[in-house]
Amino acid sequence: MTAVLAVPGIESNFFTLTLFLQNLTNALANGAVYALMALTVVMIYKTTGHLNFAQGEMAMFGTFIVYVLTIEQDLNVWLAILLVVIASMIVGAAFERVLIQPLESRSVLAPVILTLGLFFMLNGGAATIWGTQPHTPIPAPFPGHLDDKVDIITTRLPHFFITYKAFGVWATVAVLVVLLNLMLKRTKLGLAYRAVAANAESSLIVGIPVKRMLMLGWALAAGIGSIAGAIIAQYRNVLDFNFMAAVLLFGFAAACVGGFDSIKGAVVGGLLVGLVETFTPALFTFVGSELSLVMVLLVILIVLYFRPQGLFGSKRVERV
Amino acid sequence: MRSLPLVIERRSTAHRSLQLLGVLVAFAFYLYVVGVVENFSAIRWAVAVTLAVAILGLNIVTGYSGQISIGHSAFFGIGAYTTMILIADHGWPFLLTLPVAGALGFVVGAVIGVPALRIRGLYLSLITLGLALAFPAIVKSDNFFGINFSSLTGGSNGKVISSGDVTVKSGFHWNPPSWAPDGWTTNDWVFTTVFAIAIVLFALSSNLVRSRVGRGLVAMRDNEIGAAVSGVYPAQYKVLAFATSAFVTAIGGGCFALASTTIGPDTFGLQRSIEFIAGLVIGGVATILGPAIGGGLGEWLPYWAYEVDWPLLGKLEGPQSGILYGLILVVIIFFMPGGIVYGLRQLRSKFIVFVPRLPVPQDISAVGAAARAAAAGEPRPDSIDPVSPPPDDATASVQ
Numbered sequence: 001m002t003a004v005l006a007v008p009g010i011e012s013n014f015f016t017l018t019l020f021l022q023n024l025t026n027a028l029a030n031g032a033v034y035a036l037m038a039l040t041v042v043m044i045y046k047t048t049g050h051l052n053f054a055q056g057e058m059a060m061f062g063t064f065i066v067y068v069l070t071i072e073q074d075l076n077v078w079l080a081i082l083l084v085v086i087a088s089m090i091v092g093a094a095f096e097r098v099l100i101q102p103l104e105s106r107s108v109l110a111p112v113i114l115t116l117g118l119f120f121m122l123n124g125g126a127a128t129i130w131g132t133q134p135h136t137p138i139p140a141p142f143p144g145h146l147d148d149k150v151d152i153i154t155t156r157l158p159h160f161f162i163t164y165k166a167f168g169v170w171a172t173v174a175v176l177v178v179l180l181n182l183m184l185k186r187t188k189l190g191l192a193y194r195a196v197a198a199n200a201e202s203s204l205i206v207g208i209p210v211k212r213m214l215m216l217g218w219a220l221a222a223g224i225g226s227i228a229g230a231i232i233a234q235y236r237n238v239l240d241f242n243f244m245a246a247v248l249l250f251g252f253a254a255a256c257v258g259g260f261d262s263i264k265g266a267v268v269g270g271l272l273v274g275l276v277e278t279f280t281p282a283l284f285t286f287v288g289s290e291l292s293l294v295m296v297l298l299v300i301l302i303v304l305y306f307r308p309q310g311l312f313g314s315k316r317v318e319r320v
Numbered sequence: 321m322r323s324l325p326l327v328i329e330r331r332s333t334a335h336r337s338l339q340l341l342g343v344l345v346a347f348a349f350y351l352y353v354v355g356v357v358e359n360f361s362a363i364r365w366a367v368a369v370t371l372a373v374a375i376l377g378l379n380i381v382t383g384y385s386g387q388i389s390i391g392h393s394a395f396f397g398i399g400a401y402t403t404m405i406l407i408a409d410h411g412w413p414f415l416l417t418l419p420v421a422g423a424l425g426f427v428v429g430a431v432i433g434v435p436a437l438r439i440r441g442l443y444l445s446l447i448t449l450g451l452a453l454a455f456p457a458i459v460k461s462d463n464f465f466g467i468n469f470s471s472l473t474g475g476s477n478g479k480v481i482s483s484g485d486v487t488v489k490s491g492f493h494w495n496p497p498s499w500a501p502d503g504w505t506t507n508d509w510v511f512t513t514v515f516a517i518a519i520v521l522f523a524l525s526s527n528l529v530r531s532r533v534g535r536g537l538v539a540m541r542d543n544e545i546g547a548a549v550s551g552v553y554p555a556q557y558k559v560l561a562f563a564t565s566a567f568v569t570a571i572g573g574g575c576f577a578l579a580s581t582t583i584g585p586d587t588f589g590l591q592r593s594i595e596f597i598a599g600l601v602i603g604g605v606a607t608i609l610g611p612a613i614g615g616g617l618g619e620w621l622p623y624w625a626y627e628v629d630w631p632l633l634g635k636l637e638g639p640q641s642g643i644l645y646g647l648i649l650v651v652i653i654f655f656m657p658g659g660i661v662y663g664l665r666q667l668r669s670k671f672i673v674f675v676p677r678l679p680v681p682q683d684i685s686a687v688g689a690a691a692r693a694a695a696a697g698e699p700r701p702d703s704i705d706p707v708s709p710p711p712d713d714a715t716a717s718v719q
Contacts, residue, residue: 051442106657109382109388110657112388112445113653116390116594116598117645117653119594119646120646121642121643121646124639124643124646127639127640127642128633128634132638241639242639245590249450256443286466288461288462288463291463291464293450293453293457294457294458297450297451297454300446300450301432304435304443305435
């Protein structure tokens with residue numbers, strides 16, 4: 001028996017058990033998607049201190065190539081994703097080396113503006129090559145039919161179930177985080193990357209190839225981004241030239257909440273942003289469901305106001 | 321014959337006449353649009369001018385205080401919707417709507433700027449990215465904290481000002497006044513209006529950046545800690561700069577509503593914001609002419625993108641023109657950092673060089689004598705003649 005609450009401004013059926021659980025799993029699955037994008041933000045920010053505004057468009061472009069390989073060329077989805085991840089890592093490293101590095105010494109703004117230029121080129125490029133209409137069918141890394149789900153509570157209405165797609169997103173985040181941690185904590189490459197993140201100048205003195213580590217950051221971000229793009233396209237069931245713009249903002253928000261230089265923060269931040277996005281319209285009658293972007297903007301503002309370094313980020317200290 | 325480059329002292333007659341020539345060129349451009357170009361293009365130029373005003377606003381924050389805002393499309397939209405709603409639903413005269421549009425932009429800019437600008441780094445760009453993406457959603461929203469915005473703004477359908485439309489309460493025509501020359505169309509009059517407003521805003525902004533506030537902003541951009549030590553309070557200056565910038569861009573938006581007569585939520589999306597930044601960077605960051613070039617580009621580049629059959633790309637429509645923007649932006653960043661205006665300046669410096677006017681040398685002993693005389697409580701001489709020898713008693717007191 002569910003208690004009927006009649007508090008003004010509160011959605012009365014919010015506390016219906018199965019509906020609540022359904023919202024919760026949706027929120028956590030969306031949040032995991034944002035965590036993926038937040039990971040890409042963190043990988044670049046840790047070493048270079050930049051935000052790459054073209055990150056979402058790079059992922060979008062990669063997803064279109066996965067689309068071409070699987071739907072048009074009939075390749076296995078995971079093989080296609082693997083190929084695209086390798087290709088995008090090379091392209092990401094090349095972007096850093098050719099476009100960003102020459103601008104490093106000029107000003108803080110130049111690399112950021114350049115990523116905006118990249119945004120425009122990739123966005124317009126995809127619109128030119130693949131048109132502005134949404135594409136179907138969307139490549140499906142996970143079983144995505146309507147009945148591909150685990151029923152948990154079917155005795156009440158609405159039913160509570162978890163789709164295989166949601167499990168897929170969670171599994172991807174878990175695997176990526178474990179792999180990233182292994183790489184960063186157990187390999188020499190990871191040690192060098194962390195050294196550059198901690199102090200680039202000292203790393204240079206002890207012989208670490210700093211510039212290559214910056215390229216590595218971009219390569220990792222591009223690779224993770226391509227996986228994220230393919231998964232988000234299926235999870236959201238949309239593939240067009242604009243589908244990543246809003247997702248990138250959620251990713252930035254997640255990184256901002258968790259701390260721009262923390263992998264753990266990216267995951268926790270992603271899940272928190274997912275919860276806010278789903279629960280504020282579900283709980284309050286005065287928040288329309290189309291306002292998730294506004295709620296996330298509010299979250300960024302609140303975090304920046306009270307804890308600018310994020311939940312797990314390290315405070316930037318500056319020597320004068 | 322003197323060899324090039326020609327050296328001209330600033331504020332000399334030659335410099336002033338060159339500046340006058342610049343004003344005449346602007347006036348000639350105005351006469352060209354009103355008198356020569358066809359009616360349809362006149363309105364396109366009017367839209368270009370409104371975009372230039374928007375970029376002028378962005379320039380205050382990105383050019384002079386060194387912060388990137390990706391959210392100026394939202395301020396542009398706030399201005400446009402304010403003007404549109406006041407004209408279409410409340411029958412206000414156009415010019416009265418602009419202060420309201422500007423004030424709304426200023427307030428929203430300050431509210432957004434306070435938390436974003438307390439912290440250094442790229443946070444402003446992050447928050448403004450959110451603003452750019454959220455603005456169309458808010459405009460379309462029918463339940464924004466209980467407010468039904470879509471009934472106010474027309475939602476996804478957008479809003480129109482014209483007397484023929486049934487949704488409009490009062491017919492609105494920005495017709496040329498009776499004293500206008502014969503043969504002026506509405507479009508000519510619209511262009512005249514926005515051009516005049518733009519001239520005023522460009523002049524004000526040019527004065528602003530040369531004032532104490534402007535110098536403070538530039539000092540803060542170049543070395544924030546140094547500026548803070550010298551008495552430029554960073555947070556206050558940054559928020560003020562950001563709000564002022566939003567104010568100017570919102571007025572540009574109000575003019576845009578007049579010039580385009582139709583607006584919709586997606587006119588003011590992320591794409592528009594990045595167009596502003598691209599226009600500013602391509603035209604010339606931290607210059608007064610840069611935004612003007614950027615505005616022209618903002619209106620005419622999508623047009624050329626569609627008119628020209630580009631090699632490999634074909635005709636580019638709508639968002640596809642972004643590919644050209646991106647290309648030009650990247651090329652400019654690498655080969656002409658500072659934008660077209662800096663490129664032109666370098667070209668000009670091959671022919672004409674401006675040097676600052678040196679102060680007239682003064683006889684220091686005379687100044688010293690006057691100071692000593694003042695210190696001794698004697699009445700200060702009315703004027704110091706730098707040539708005449710100092711009075712005898714002053715020299716005597718030194719010995």
